[in-house]
Amino acid sequence: MNAISKFLLLAGFALLxxxxxxxxxxxxxxxxxxKLDEKPITVPFExxxxxxxxxxxxxxxxxxxxxxxxxxxxxxxxxNRLAKDAGVMKKxxxxxxxxxxxxxxxxxxxxIGDVKLEKVPVMVMDxxxxxxxxxxxxxxxxxxxxxxxxxxxxxxxxxxxxxxxxPNGYVPGDAMxxxxxxxxxxSKGKPEPGVAAPAGVWGFTVDKATNDDDAGVVVKEVFxxxxxxxxxxxxxxRLLTLDGRWTDSIADTFTAASLVKAGRAAEVVVKRDGKExxxxxxxxxxx
Amino acid sequence: xxxxxxxxxxxGLAPCALAADDKPAAKYEIxxxxxxxxxxxxxxxxxxxxxxxxxxxxxxxxxxxxxxxxxxxxxxxxxxxxxxxAAFEVEGGLKIEKVKTRVxxxxxxxxxxxxxxxxxxxxxxxxxxxxxxxxxxxxxxADKLAFVELKGFEPPPPEKIEAKGTDDIxxxxxxxxxxxxLSGIKPNFEIVPRGFVGIEFDDTKAGVVVKKVLxxxPxxxxxxxxxxxxxxxxxxxxxxxxxxxxxxxKAGVGTKHRITVKRGDKTEELSVELGKGL
Numbered sequence: 001m002n003a004i005s006k007f008l009l010l011a012g013f014a015l016l017x018x019x020x021x022x023x024x025x026x027x028x029x030x031x032x033x034x035k036l037d038e039k040p041i042t043v044p045f046e047x048x049x050x051x052x053x054x055x056x057x058x059x060x061x062x063x064x065x066x067x068x069x070x071x072x073x074x075x076x077x078x079x080n081r082l083a084k085d086a087g088v089m090k091k092x093x094x095x096x097x098x099x100x101x102x103x104x105x106x107x108x109x110x111x112i113g114d115v116k117l118e119k120v121p122v123m124v125m126d127x128x129x130x131x132x133x134x135x136x137x138x139x140x141x142x143x144x145x146x147x148x149x150x151x152x153x154x155x156x157x158x159x160x161x162x163x164x165x166x167p168n169g170y171v172p173g174d175a176m177x178x179x180x181x182x183x184x185x186x187s188k189g190k191p192e193p194g195v196a197a198p199a200g201v202w203g204f205t206v207d208k209a210t211n212d213d214d215a216g217v218v219v220k221e222v223f224x225x226x227x228x229x230x231x232x233x234x235x236x237x238r239l240l241t242l243d244g245r246w247t248d249s250i251a252d253t254f255t256a257a258s259l260v261k262a263g264r265a266a267e268v269v270v271k272r273d274g275k276e277x278x279x280x281x282x283x284x285x286x287x
Numbered sequence: 288x289x290x291x292x293x294x295x296x297x298x299g300l301a302p303c304a305l306a307a308d309d310k311p312a313a314k315y316e317i318x319x320x321x322x323x324x325x326x327x328x329x330x331x332x333x334x335x336x337x338x339x340x341x342x343x344x345x346x347x348x349x350x351x352x353x354x355x356x357x358x359x360x361x362x363x364x365x366x367x368x369x370x371x372x373a374a375f376e377v378e379g380g381l382k383i384e385k386v387k388t389r390v391x392x393x394x395x396x397x398x399x400x401x402x403x404x405x406x407x408x409x410x411x412x413x414x415x416x417x418x419x420x421x422x423x424x425x426x427x428x429a430d431k432l433a434f435v436e437l438k439g440f441e442p443p444p445p446e447k448i449e450a451k452g453t454d455d456i457x458x459x460x461x462x463x464x465x466x467x468x469l470s471g472i473k474p475n476f477e478i479v480p481r482g483f484v485g486i487e488f489d490d491t492k493a494g495v496v497v498k499k500v501l502x503x504x505p506x507x508x509x510x511x512x513x514x515x516x517x518x519x520x521x522x523x524x525x526x527x528x529x530x531x532x533x534x535x536x537k538a539g540v541g542t543k544h545r546i547t548v549k550r551g552d553k554t555e556e557l558s559v560e561l562g563k564g565l
Contacts, residue, residue: 049446051348051415072344074325136448146325153426158419159440170427193477195537198565203501205564223501244379245318246338251478257565286487
């Protein structure tokens with residue numbers, strides 16, 4: 001199980017091998033978030049030759065260390081050397097090996113530019129890809145991933161080589177916990193299909209013939225007096241998108257509806273008499 | 288005099304030239320989801336085929352898709368495993384032509400799919416060569432990601448670097464597949480709709496009050512009336528709307544449910560068979 005969690009960690013990041021064949025030509029609470037200055041904080045990044053973004057960080061007041069900023073990494077990660085240097089781990093302690101044990105630690109403080117966080121979870125591990133980049137492009141000691149940037153409205157600008165962070169109160173869930181739950185739960189054969197539950201009641205039905213490969217689904221029935229009816233949806237409309245999401249299948253239609261909270265106006269695009277028509281529908285509280 | 292005319296022409300032209308240059312950078316609202324593994328997932332159509340589920344990953348130097356996706360969308364490969372999407376459309380209206388892609392069955396993607404770890408089937412990642420063309424705002428309290436085109440910016444391509452020591456990762460794929468086999472975990476990416484009731488309700492001090500019963504809906508057939516106070520689903524008490532929604536969260540089309548309502552002084556038990564609809 002531990003190996004799997006390590007694997008998950010690698011999942012977003014282990015893409016370097018392909019660089020060698022690259023083109024030849026050139027958990028924090030909302031309260032804590034409020035404590036931070038709500039103004040955006042800008043942090044410069046270095047664009048490495050591998051085209052990863054590198055940022056300078058201080059951990060437990062030590063450093064600065066160079067880490068990679070990675071939107072595809074579900075966890076933060078530092079290598080054993082940094083962990084010992086910054087006192088995240090005792091000198092005689094061993095971090096998580098590729099197939100080893102442990103590795104989940106806490107950084108007392110993490111500072112990136114003017115952003116300072118306390119009690120930040122991190123995996124301690126000598127990640128082979130980080131090691132490889134480090135060997136090629138100078139010391140690089142880890143990855144800053146989802147548990148950090150999810151706490152902010154984060155803007156990535158490759159032209160200015162800047163990251164901008166504005167606290168948004170979002171509380172990142174624990175990827176590892178979710179994974180463990182899944183492993184605990186799903187050990188008996190094939191699981192049940194997922195159920196997509198609309199987050200509000202719209203008041204229409206859709207259908208799609210098995211041999212119908214065109215974009216969208218067909219609106220079969222619109223209930224009188226429903227949100228959909230009031231928004232102008234009609235039977236025989238071809239529903240193309242719901243809240244900007246493609247509705248090419250019945251499952252996709254329900255998935256899109258599961259992401260629109262009751263009371264929020266959503267744009268709905270239908271094809272009617274050969275023309276695309278934009279509607280606004282505000283699903284009601286209900287089911 | 289001539290000079291004045293020239294100046295006037297200049298002044299007259301300058302705003303025109305600026306206007307052409309000042310065409311606002313294209314903005315896109317890109318719908319996304321977070322996977323169970325906390326990856327940022329968007330959907331895209333490749334050469335009109337799909338949609339495919341792709342992770343936004345600044346840790347990847349390029350777009351990567353599986354061989355199956357490349358085949359399905361008719362992408363030809365060169366002998367080094369690279370191809371080009373003639374048309375790449377990200378959900379939310381972002382269209383890019385001639386996108387270079389790496390075609391490879393990444394062990395990470397295969398591994399996650401073999402156990403269904405992400406909760407959704409993954410088909411690849413969108414990396415630097417596309418992401419760097421846009422200023423991207425990630426805000427997980429918002430419903431969409433904001434992409435703003437970086438006008439006139441051509442991201443410098445990755446430089447070739449010597450990299451070693453990646454065998455560990457390559458060995459993980461088979462390992463995870465083996466663990467998947469041993470643990471008996473199989474993925475199921477199928478999604479089915481929840482069943483439809485056909486009521487609008489309000490949370491009030493008195494409880495969950497039925498505000499509207501849609502005509503012809505399963506709720507109407509079951510005998511729901513406007514003003515009913517929903518008290519329980521089978522043995523589960525309903526105190527707020529969210530209790531009701533939770534009680535029926537996984538209820539499929541065709542399932543039957545006993546729902547207790549208070550109507551005036553009386554308590555009624557209604558049986559509703561969930562229908563198709565949303």
